[in-house]
Amino acid sequence: MKKSVISLSFLGCLVFLVGLVSCNKQVAAVERPSFSADSAYAFIERQMAFGPRVPNSAAHMQCAVWLIEQLRAYGAEVELQKGFMPDYRGNQQQIYNIIGHFAAADSSARTRILLGAHFDTRPWCDEEPQYADRYYNVPGANDGASGVGVLLEVARQLSLRERTTPVDIIFFDCEDSGTPRFYTGTEREDTWCLGSQLWAMNYAQKAESGKADIETYRFGIVLDMVGDPNASFPKELFSTQYAGNYQQQIWRAAEKLGYGAMFTNQQSYPITDDHYYVNTLAGIPCIDIIHYDIRNATGFPAWWHTRHDDMTNISLRTLQAVGEVVMSQL
Numbered sequence: 001m002k003k004s005v006i007s008l009s010f011l012g013c014l015v016f017l018v019g020l021v022s023c024n025k026q027v028a029a030v031e032r033p034s035f036s037a038d039s040a041y042a043f044i045e046r047q048m049a050f051g052p053r054v055p056n057s058a059a060h061m062q063c064a065v066w067l068i069e070q071l072r073a074y075g076a077e078v079e080l081q082k083g084f085m086p087d088y089r090g091n092q093q094q095i096y097n098i099i100g101h102f103a104a105a106d107s108s109a110r111t112r113i114l115l116g117a118h119f120d121t122r123p124w125c126d127e128e129p130q131y132a133d134r135y136y137n138v139p140g141a142n143d144g145a146s147g148v149g150v151l152l153e154v155a156r157q158l159s160l161r162e163r164t165t166p167v168d169i170i171f172f173d174c175e176d177s178g179t180p181r182f183y184t185g186t187e188r189e190d191t192w193c194l195g196s197q198l199w200a201m202n203y204a205q206k207a208e209s210g211k212a213d214i215e216t217y218r219f220g221i222v223l224d225m226v227g228d229p230n231a232s233f234p235k236e237l238f239s240t241q242y243a244g245n246y247q248q249q250i251w252r253a254a255e256k257l258g259y260g261a262m263f264t265n266q267q268s269y270p271i272t273d274d275h276y277y278v279n280t281l282a283g284i285p286c287i288d289i290i291h292y293d294i295r296n297a298t299g300f301p302a303w304w305h306t307r308h309d310d311m312t313n314i315s316l317r318t319l320q321a322v323g324e325v326v327m328s329q330l
Helices: 008-029 038-050 058-074 131-135 140-158 194-208 237-256 274-280 315-325
Strands: 077-086 092-102 111-118 167-172 218-224 286-290
Touching: 008 111, 008 315, 038 058, 038 111, 038 140, 038 237, 038 315, 058 077, 058 111, 058 140, 058 274, 077 194, 092 237, 111 140, 111 237, 111 274, 131 167, 140 167, 140 218, 140 315, 194 274, 194 315, 218 274, 218 315, 274 286
Parallel strands: 111 167, 111 218, 218 286
Antiparallel strands: 077 092, 092 167
16 A cells, blocks of 8 residues: 655645634634623622621621622512521521513513522531531632622623513522531431522412413523533533433533533433422423532532632633523523
8 A cells, every 4th residue: 555645735735724614614603692701700709708698697698689789780670589498407597589580672472591590608618628617608609609690790791682582580599508517416308409499389389379470481590610610511410300402402502602521411410409499399491500520529629618619719711601601592
């Protein structure tokens, strides 16, 4: 067999032309949604300035007021849902869910899209190796503030364009107050995601009563821990089970936008997050975009539920990727 020989000058021209055609095709094929990672990052920093947003603390209430003001500034009709849910000890925990309703230009459009993230932070660093450190509050840059920061930037973008689909943005409370690892009492069920449980039960009750003004949702997206520089977003199992078609749709959009390496086709274990109760109690198909490493013992990064969940765990590139993927669905 004789090896073919091609002159280097010809080969170089050929590679250049093929690359040029490929680049032009890629640019023409992808319409990149408007989203500013810098803006989302600033929203995260603002939340962090309040301090840990532990439920019913001063920082928590100040942050809640600020979130309501931001949503209203971007044109949302804001609803504050208040209620009580039993915590891991059986005590009644006050809940504040913040809901921003963004209407569509066409008032007859009824089917909405739900976007959610939790704005509270975990009261205990119960993943700290030193027992004495476990009673500190988690700062919550990634676990809490990142999802809220992305959705505030989504709200800002919605205020800048005519909306064809109505969107509701929900900041859930008390997602991260589940039973701490060091608790030695009787284990209760459903101690996580108290805010989404309250919202979903209320929604289901309204649906059963046949209220005419109840919102109808096509699907939902929950964001949690979406800022890590080394973020990996596999296909979470509950999302696959309850909203597989929408999960496929969103992951295909991520791949088209060039984020296929981040939004992987790996299947993760089921995660109890706010989306679980939106699916099971409210009956709304909802997917979870959440950082999860299937190679890790816990599935979560080393800073998870520790004192190190700070701004060093926030990446502009990751925020941009998640923001564009969400905006592509609106």
